[in-house]
Amino acid sequence: MISKNIQLDEQGRLKHFLSIEGFKRQHLISILDAAEPFANVHEQAVKKVPLLRGKTIVNLFFEASTRTRTTFELAAKRLSADVLNININTSATSKGESLLDMLHNLEAMHCDMFIVRHNQSGAAHLIAQHVSPHISVINAGDGCHSHPSQAMLDMFTIRRHKKEFANLIVIIVGDILHSRVARSQIHALNTLGVSEVRVVAPKTLIPTQIETLGVHVYHDMQSALIGADVIIMLRLQKERMQGALLPSEDEYYHQYGLTEQKLAYAKPDAIVMHPGPINRGVEIASSIADGPQSVILEQVTNGIAIRMAVMSQTLGRSLNIKPPKQITAIAEESH
Amino acid sequence: MPDITQLTSVLSLNKPTISIINGRVIDPKNHLDQDLDIHIQHGKIIALGAAPANFQADQIIDAKAQIVCPGLIDLRFRLREPGYETKGTIASETRAAVAGGVTSLCCPPDTNPIIDNAAIVKLIRLKAETEGVAKIYTLSALTQQLQGEKLSEMRELKDAGCVGTTNALHPVKNTLVMRRALEYASSHDITVFIQAFDPWLSGGCAHEGAVSTRLGLAGIPVSAETIAIARDLQLIELSGVKAHFCQLSSAKAVQLIQQAQEDGLPVSADVTAHHLHLTEMDIADFNSDCHVIPPLRTQRDQEALRQGLVSGVISNIVSDHQPHGSDAKLAPFAETEAGISSVETLLSLALKMVDEQAMSLSDVIATLTSKPAKILNLPEGTLSIGSDADVCIFDPNAYWLVDRDKLLSQGKNTPFHSWELKGEVTHTLKSGEVVFSKAKE
Known part of the structure; x- marks a missing residue:
């Protein structure tokens, strides 16, 4: 769909860095x-x-x-x-x-x-x-x-912990609809060849036909967590919440907040990421944000x-x- | 408007006599497609074939290897005057129109001031006569100030010259107001033009689908269109009003209109030339020239619109001409203004349906002449003897390169820049006067 990749110059060198899409x-x-x-x-x-x-x-x-x-x-x-x-x-x-x-x-x-x-x-x-x-x-x-530099720093962080991208299952949880970070991560993860990308949210926060970007859609967090190597929590951007997207923060936390109990469904060595700034008690429990599996500050x-x-x-x-x-x-x- | 009518008839006496010779005349209304000469006097067509006795042509136009058809009628055309003269004027945009072969155009009421009183209609008609080179018809506002609350004086506006009524891009949210507006219009035999979109689902700027998701643009789902059509079809049935749906954009919309027609409802519909040739894919990467309302949708939708045109569910092609100043498109996609400066590419894009969709030349020309004339109940759109000599002459085999800088319209906003199109207008006559001639350039 991209007629000409304006991100590269005539010699194929990086000129602009605008989106992950378009890079090999x-x-x-x-x-x-x-x-x-x-x-x-x-x-x-x-x-x-x-x-x-x-x-x-x-x-x-x-x-x-x-x-x-x-x-x-x-x-x-x-x-x-x-x-x-x-x-x-x-x-x-x-x-x-x-x-x-x-x-x-x-x-x-x-x-x-x-x-x-x-x-x-x-x-x-x-x-x-x-x-x-x-x-x-x-x-x-x-x-x-x-938000391509955010996606790249996330890939960098994942590589430091997981070495190979090939067999990873990565789940991205939260407001996918409004998230430029999620879109860039999805492109980057698929370009780098991970095994599977799952996005998790209620339908109100999932954009139409997101599957076309190469992800599996889950509405239930526990089933999405099974086998996950990398868990990326997105910020619930309150300022972008217009209209009736969610009933309440409480209900959101119960369904999609990352708690110790839910984290247990992922692989034991799964890492937890967040592009920040985090809303403690809205999308992630403090104990996890500050816990051993969190790589948030490394990011x-x-x-x-x-x-x-x-x-x-x-x-x-x-x-x-x-x-x-x-x-x-x-x-x-x-x- | 006796003053303007008088002015017109006095002027027509001084018009030159013209013969258009050697052309292939296509007049869908009269099922005519043959090589004929046309003779024009006092602004009217007085003979087809042999010239009448004693006829002396002041001017002879040789239309050899060209098509001679009625001047095109464009159902949706924004002049930008009054109110938005930095984007276009009656003078500039009617010149663009005739360069595209369009001799009659229909202007929606969303000018500034809004066309909801007879004085504005009179002003536009006067300006059309004195500054314009094409015939301008107006649609009245369906509700006062297009606010969707109180009915406009649509009967008085009809008497002042409006050929229909519409709330343009401002959907009437209140179903009761819409019902009453349709009933009132029906009482006075006024056709209602409906741009169907649900106001709550139409907050986005692109078709809601794979492309809007990829680009992170707020989407407008197909249901925004179909919900509005479905509601209004019920009210049309209730009121018995004659209605025309403007600019269908989706396959499902075509289905709904087809069903309504089969059920015997008095509804018709149109499509823009750009919806026949562009899809959501064309907005990548953020091409703001493709920002239009309703949005460009999927290839499936495009195919259904084309089929709808072929089957006749969609009766005509419009330009939805919307000239903009250069800065209107220089912003992040969602902040750019919607619309295309499209009248000068209308005929060529419509003619592509001959090659791509196996429509006959006559059928394509009908979508731009006799069919819109019928919807507006106008005497134009034909080359019958005695009718106004509104004529479009074009070379169906000439290729031309769209160059935005060479458009006569003040708006250079076209996604068709650098497209090579087939079918070039060479002469346009309005009421027996040559208002455009390619050779003049």
Whole structure:
């Protein structure tokens, strides 16, 4: 369906990072591999590497975020780039300046990369289609569509615990309908070749024909948990709850909240993930969030490494630095 | 409106005499498809075949290897004037219309001000005469200010020239109000045009299905359309009103209309040219030129719409012309404005049904001429002797490349940019005047 993958340049190198869809397995593996050395940068006395010295990166956030914006900022700074944070109230832009006008103004300030979060699906694609050719765009979450760096940090975390993707059963629980994280995870998991992806929620929170993305749909959490290696709990985004999607938080917790009792149905070595921020007692019990199977805080740490990898791969293109071997290999693959 | 009628008849005396020669004349209303010459005087068709004695043509149009058919009638066309002149004007959009072979167009009441009083109708008709180059017909608002609460003065609006009534894109939520509006319209023999969608299920911006799920766009399910049609069919039966459903988008909607027709209800329906050629797949990746209401649905739906046209359940093809300024489409998909600047591609897209669906040329032309004329109860849409000389001449075998920058419409919003289409309009005559000629370019 994608006529031309605008995420890659003519040499097949990463130009924008907008959605997981459109990438082949070796692309994703190369990002995961590139993140490995960065995962240890914070342990060094000097946490910085000079890869993006002299580059200006703009965090363009049209929607509130603490975690994502901060990890992007830290990642950029550890790569020695200059970072500009711009938080824009969307209601303010809709009154006057259009999204693209604002963008062109920023371009005029000679920035090299936009990291964009927006409450509308397709916003990052729109920006990528209209920026000058030398600028890279990274999608930090657009509406209900995509949040590719979150999905990649989740894959990175899974790989650190599970080594192989091939035999994994992964379940994603919660508000799939509104979740860009779930959509990106589903694409990433299937591209990396896991055994099965299950999504779990009442029908009100499952989008139509989600099966076409390659998942099995469950409405009963216990049966979905059986045999699970990875359990991904989604945040129940209260601010997005419009109309009669759920009867109450209590009922939701009883049916779909992750409790000790429910967790027992999964494999004993199953890991528990959550993109954060977590609602304790709404989608997950505190004892699990803080328990031995939880890798939630690791996800945050890994987020910095993944974002460093993505930034250096996109902006690194235009620098005269030698690209890592994996990336060269991709460029030479013909299919 | 005696003033405007007088003005028109006085002007027509000065019109040149014209002969259109060597063309293949297709006039579905008269079951005519043969090589004939057409002769025009005082804005009327006065002879087919041999010229009358003493006839001297001021102008001769050689239509060799071309089709000569009645000027097209477009049932849904937004002029944007009055109220939204930055998107289009009566002057600009009627010029786009005649470039597409359309000589009569029907404008819904959602202008600003809304067409719910006779003064607005008069204003539009006057502007059409003085600034436009196509005939403009108007639909009145079904309810005051389209608010779905109080009935409009639809009889007075009919007397002022409105050819039907509609609540346009504002569904009447209150079933009782809808019932009364239909009953009142029926009392005065006014056709009601219904754009069927359930207001509560229509909050999205794309067909609810695999593509909307993938792109994370809020969906509009098929049931948004079928629930509204099902309700209104019951009220149509109750009131006996003549109703026309606008822009069907789904297979199930076609089924419902077919059933109603078989049951003997006085209902008809249309489809847009773009719903015949595009599907939900075309909105990937977030192509806002494909943001339309009702949304583009699945290939199955597209196929059913085509079949509905072939079988006659759907009587005509409309452009649903909606020009926009360039910034209207430059936003994240859901925030862009819906609609296509579509009149200039209408005929070519309709003609694709000849090659792709084995419809006859005459049947396709009927969907754009005699059939809409019947729905609007207009004398146009034919080349009968004595009728207004509204004529479209096109080369059925000429290919042309759609270039958004070359559209005459002020709106450049078309998903058909860079499509190569077959069938090119060469001349358009309105009331015996050449209002468009390809050679002029």
